[in-house]
Amino acid sequence: MASKKEYIHYLIALIIGIVIWFALPPTNGLTEIGVRVVAILIPVLYLWLTTNTHWTCFLALGLLVMTQAMTANEVWAGSMGHFVVITVIAYMVLNVCLKETGVINKIAIWFVTRKFVQGRPYAFMAMFFASNVIIGLFMDNLSLAVIYIGIAGALCEQIGVKKGDPFYTCIFTGVMWGNVILSIASPIAHALPNIIMGLAESQLGISISYGQWLAVGVPFAVLTYLAIMLVVLIWRPDTSAFKNFNVEEVRKNDPPLDARGKFAAFMFILVIIFVLAPSILKDVAPFFAYLNGIGVVIPALLAICVLAIVRMGGKPVLDVPGALRQVPLPAVIFAGTVSVFATPLSAENTGISVWLGNIFSFVEGMSPFAIVVILMIFAIIMTNFLSNTVTMVLFFNIGVVVLANGNTNMAVFTIIIALAASMASLTPSAAVPSPLFFGPGHVTMKNTLKWNLIWLPLTFVILVIFFPIFSRIMG
Numbered sequence: 142m143a144s145k146k147e148y149i150h151y152l153i154a155l156i157i158g159i160v161i162w163f164a165l166p167p168t169n170g171l172t173e174i175g176v177r178v179v180a181i182l183i184p185v186l187y188l189w190l191t192t193n194t195h196w197t198c199f200l201a202l203g204l205l206v207m208t209q210a211m212t213a214n215e216v217w218a219g220s221m222g223h224f225v226v227i228t229v230i231a232y233m234v235l236n237v238c239l240k241e242t243g244v245i246n247k248i249a250i251w252f253v254t255r256k257f258v259q260g261r262p263y264a265f266m267a268m269f270f271a272s273n274v275i276i277g278l279f280m281d282n283l284s285l286a287v288i289y290i291g292i293a294g295a296l297c298e299q300i301g302v303k304k305g306d307p308f309y310t311c312i313f314t315g316v317m318w319g320n321v322i323l324s325i326a327s328p329i330a331h332a333l334p335n336i337i338m339g340l341a342e343s344q345l346g347i348s349i350s351y352g353q354w355l356a357v358g359v360p361f362a363v364l365t366y367l368a369i370m371l372v373v374l375i376w377r378p379d380t381s382a383f384k385n386f387n388v389e390e391v392r393k394n395d396p397p398l399d400a401r402g403k404f405a406a407f408m409f410i411l412v413i414i415f416v417l418a419p420s421i422l423k424d425v426a427p428f429f430a431y432l433n434g435i436g437v438v439i440p441a442l443l444a445i446c447v448l449a450i451v452r453m454g455g456k457p458v459l460d461v462p463g464a465l466r467q468v469p470l471p472a473v474i475f476a477g478t479v480s481v482f483a484t485p486l487s488a489e490n491t492g493i494s495v496w497l498g499n500i501f502s503f504v505e506g507m508s509p510f511a512i513v514v515i516l517m518i519f520a521i522i523m524t525n526f527l528s529n530t531v532t533m534v535l536f537f538n539i540g541v542v543v544l545a546n547g548n549t550n551m552a553v554f555t556i557i558i559a560l561a562a563s564m565a566s567l568t569p570s571a572a573v574p575s576p577l578f579f580g581p582g583h584v585t586m587k588n589t590l591k592w593n594l595i596w597l598p599l600t601f602v603i604l605v606i607f608f609p610i611f612s613r614i615m616g
Contacts, residue, residue, distance in 0.1 A: 277323030
């Protein structure tokens with residue numbers, strides 16, 4: 142049945158491409174090459190939304206070369222050679238090291254075994270969700286989801302709640318919401334921010350540093366964390382089973398971090414320092430200006446080398462071949478493919494940007510703030526049913542066109558529209574980790590719908606407030 146549905150989608154994509162190729166006229170700014178690009182881009186987007194993002198990426202790259210909008214070497218360099226690819230790989234490898242040495246598990250358990258948590262279920266949830274938010278700022282959200290679903294499952298078993306119980310649902314919903322925030326609040330080890338930062342640089346000539354992104358992302362993560370706790374307090378699930386949770390017992394059963402784990406944690410902290418300090422201190426000394434110029438991936442690559450060289454307990458702290466086998470290659474290829482399409486969308490030889498500008502000319506009378514709010518609303522709606530990455534790229538490109546002639550702070554717009562595209566928690570198709578929560582039945586659309594319909598408007602209000610504030614601060 143699934144195969145039949147997929148073939149139907151393949152046929153629909155083919156028909157869409159043929160219709161666009163022959164029916165879309167090269168007018169209103171659009172060129173012949175632009176028609177070819179649109180004729181492959183729309184069907185590929187459709188396939189990404191309905192089928193998969195692995196072999197369809199190879200199809201997209203091959204067809205992009207065939208349109209002659211870019212040379213073959215330009216396509217390969219702009220996709221697999223894009224900085225986002227090596228960045229995502231490097232930080233995912235470091236995340237594997239932190240996971241396998243027990244660092245992540247240790248931090249999570251530390252949060253929920255503070256003495257004041259004993260007998261206080263809301264304090265327990267506040268600390269558990271806080272650990273999810275803090276760790277997630279430095280870890281890709283797919284790995285984070287796998288780890289925290291395992292930890293949450295073990296804690297729920299000890300408490301004595303099972304799937305379907307309101308307390309169980311509340312815990313897993315909070316973890317899922319935290320995971321949504323972290324897919325975009327931090328560019329460290331997260332593909333989505335790096336993708337859109339690359340788009341902003343190639344299309345707008347804007348260089349957004351990790352420090353600038355975190356200056357918006359961290360306050361956003363803090364406020365959305367508070368929104369999570371507000372919804373939990375409104376929810377007030379039955380927490381009577383929490384009397385079974387013994388802080389001391391959990392702490393005793395958690396093994397201490399060994400030398401390998403401590404060294405891995407130390408190296409990762411050094412990486413974060415060398416990523417953030419140069420962007421803050423680049424004007425203080427030439428050394429920091431140099432570090433800022435070499436980029437954020439170099440510290441991660443050097444850390445990988447050190448972790449591979451240093452041996453403890455008869456083996457390297459980081460098994461690089463083993464870690465690379467755990468890097469999700471389809472996600473890496475998808476990030477590169479999405480990145481390369483920024484070039485033909487903005488290139489003069491396709492005329493696509495001019496064409497989109499003419500199509501969206503109806504917003505000319507609106508204020509830039511109103512336009513951004515409208516784009517955020519549509520992005521939040523779309524991302525909850527379709528891919529958050531595709532949503533982010535689509536609404537970023539629309540914003541580039543319709544806001545081009547105004548005085549909008551495009552760096553802030555880039556971050557805000559990415560944040561809006563990350564608010565994906567309503568359905569199993571909303572984000573990459575969503576099936577890990579919905580598939581096994583940890584949460585269902587039915588038992589989370591009411592709370593999502595409170596949570597999503599709260600996050601939207603935060604975004605609306607953030608845009609003018611950070612436009613002024615970063616202006």
